[in-house]
Amino acid sequence: MTGWRERLRDIAGRFRRGDATASAVDKRGGAVAASLRGLLEDPSIPSHVREAMAADFQRVERMLDRLENEELHVAVFGRVSAGKSALGNALLGRDAFEVGVLHGTTTEAGAARLDEAASAGLVLIDTPGINELGGEAREKLAFEVAEVSDLIIFVADGDLTREERDALRTLASTRRPLLVALNKADRYSDDERESLLERLRQHAANLVRREDVIAVTARPAPRDVMEVDAAGKERHLREPRAADVAALKARLLAIAEREGKALSAINAGLFAGRLTDQVSERIAATRRDVASGVIRQYCIAKAVAVALNPVPVADLLLAGGLDAAMVVQLGRVYGLPLTRSESGRLVAVITTQLAALMGAVWGVQLVSSALKGLSGGLSVVVTAAAQGALGWYATVLIGRAAEHYLVTGKSWGEHGAKRAVAEIVASLDRDSILREAREEILRRLRK
Structure with a gap:
């Protein structure tokens, strides 16, 4: 595993566990930025994986821009x-x-720089409403924006509904800092406003700090004004009033000044860490598919060779050579090349464990081989399919055991080869494998 992957997973892991704080992360974001570049430039990521995850890699590029521009x-x-x-x-x-x-006025995410806070690098992101009827796609978009944002303002205009409480808990689970804004505060008396703020603080207990639940008035209702002109004639006017968001803006600027760079670095690291895991899983899945194809090719080759070889026991020696060649190929698939001697030793270890577990199976195979020789080849039709099927099954077991050894970095793990091979034997459906093998062998023998 390369260094950038280790750094990303370390940052992500510590933050998920809660033992990393903003001050504990490089506030310049240098380490995370270097790791993001490593992810974008990693030559070991196959082109088809990059193409399938193009949108995610574009997000990483945007995050790198954010770090370099010191945006929150x-x-x-x-x-x-x-x-x-x-x-x-x-x-x-x-x-x-x-x-x-x-x-539903807001139908897609939009972003605009916070003009007065340009030096702090604040970027505001507006999102769709989370409770629109038939708006599952919009809600999904909102949570995706939360995933790549550094801080969240949850806006309410009264006591929280159950739907809002659920959304607040979900957002808190992303471990982004949360502010709760009680909007339209001008609709309430002083006592009502304080009572509502207290209710919101109770709902947000353990999710949001008390001081981060703030009353605002974003679009206050106009004020009725009576105007009397020089002639003494009265006119009723509706005078617009200025928004009252000063307390919330001050809180945002304070967070940006104190923690902004670190929050941006942490959240970029979290996202990139998840992406790294997804990339690794896609590469692993591709390798598993290729490895399955390699194992099947050797199953067919071994089964047919064992079935048609008329020399007693020699077919088993031939089979061992094919097993060693298969293991060499699997090593290449997993990027861990093996020499012929290494592959031979690995096959010997696996075969020894299989023999201890399945001595009766290998006994049947030896008897079939002997029968084939004693009958001068006349019993091939009777024994070939059965013996070839056993050879096929043995190849699957050896291939899967070798695959386990390679996936774990040329290691059997803490429990050793015996336990690993036993688990592989238990995980495979022997009857279905033998049935498929017999059908394939007979089809080829008929040709």
Whole structure:
């Protein structure tokens, strides 16, 4: 495993366990940035894996840009019409996000730089409502944005519904810092507002710090004003009022100043760590498929050779040579080349363990081989399919055992070869393998 993979998994693992804090991570993000470049430039990742995961690799590129530009991405979540887009606009001081009275105004994620906080590198991300009818795709998008964001503002306009409480817990499970904004606070009296804030703090207990539950008014209702002109005529006017988001903005700027670079590095490392695991699994799956093809090719070759070889016991020696050649091929598949002598020793270890577990099976094979010689070849039709099927089955066992040895880095693991081989034998359906082998051998013999 290369160094960049180890660093990414170390950062991700420590943060998931909760024994890593923002201050414990390189605040410049240098180590994570180097690891991200290692992931993007790793020549060992096959082209077909890169193509299949192109969107994920593009995310990594964007994260690298964020680290280099020292940006902190803030996602805004909440119910439909709770005022998420309006809050974003109020924080920005301009109309960057579309605001409407109908449900579902926000249909896709959009991002805009927080103008007043350009030096802190804050980027605000508006997201779809999490409770839209038929909006599963939009909700999924919102959680995907949370995964690649560094901090989350959860917007509510009253006491939390069960759906909101569930969403808040889910967001907290991403281990992103959370702020809860009670929007439309101007609708409530002072006592009502304090009571609601306390209720929100209770719902968010152990998820959000008390001081991070903040009242805001993103789009206050206009104020009714009576104006009297020079002639004494009265006019009723609706005077717009300024948004009140100063406390929330101050909190965001404080977090960005104190923890922004570290949060961005941690979250980039977490995402890239997960991506590294997915890449490794895809490569492993590809290798398993290729290895299965190699094992099957040698199963056919060995089964037919054993079935048609008229010389007593010589077929078993031939089979051993094929097993050694198969193991050499498997070593190449898994990027762990084996010499002929190494493969021979490995086959000997596996065969010894199989003989101890399945002596009766090998006994049948030896008897079949002897019969074939004693009958001058007349019993080939009777014994060939059975003996060839056993050879096929033995090849599967040897191939899978060798594969286990290679996957674990040329090691049998802490329990040794005996335990590993026994588990492989137990995991395979012998009857179905023998049935498939007999059918394939007979088909080839008829030709």
